[in-house]
Amino acid sequence: MGVRLILDHLMPRVRGGIEDEENLWPSYQPCNGFKQARVAARDPISGTMVPLFNPRRERWAEHFAWVDGGRRIVGLTATVRATEAALQLNRAELMEARSFWIDAGWHPPATNV
Numbered sequence: 737m738g739v740r741l742i743l744d745h746l747m748p749r750v751r752g753g754i755e756d757e758e759n760l761w762p763s764y765q766p767c768n769g770f771k772q773a774r775v776a777a778r779d780p781i782s783g784t785m786v787p788l789f790n791p792r793r794e795r796w797a798e799h800f801a802w803v804d805g806g807r808r809i810v811g812l813t814a815t816v817r818a819t820e821a822a823l824q825l826n827r828a829e830l831m832e833a834r835s836f837w838i839d840a841g842w843h844p845p846a847t848n849v
Contacts, residue, residue: 806844
């Protein structure tokens, strides 16, 4: 099962983000739709507004963990708990795609960036 990727503006254009490699990152199109112009979201545990995860500045392995054999993402930090909730990173279609990737031996990644 493939997923369509688009280029996401880490800092949305409506917030002054520019068309620059440092501001672009591949994103699953529906996740980008959930993100919209957000740069922050509420941590569901603390209730605090925190910045969304920035893959250009933060290391994945310090913020995320895979559970359920790689099907589900768990946030280890407020930033990722908020990002996971805002972008709905554990919705059924993504968990189903991850199941296919696991069966194919492509997921979870052996190393995290």
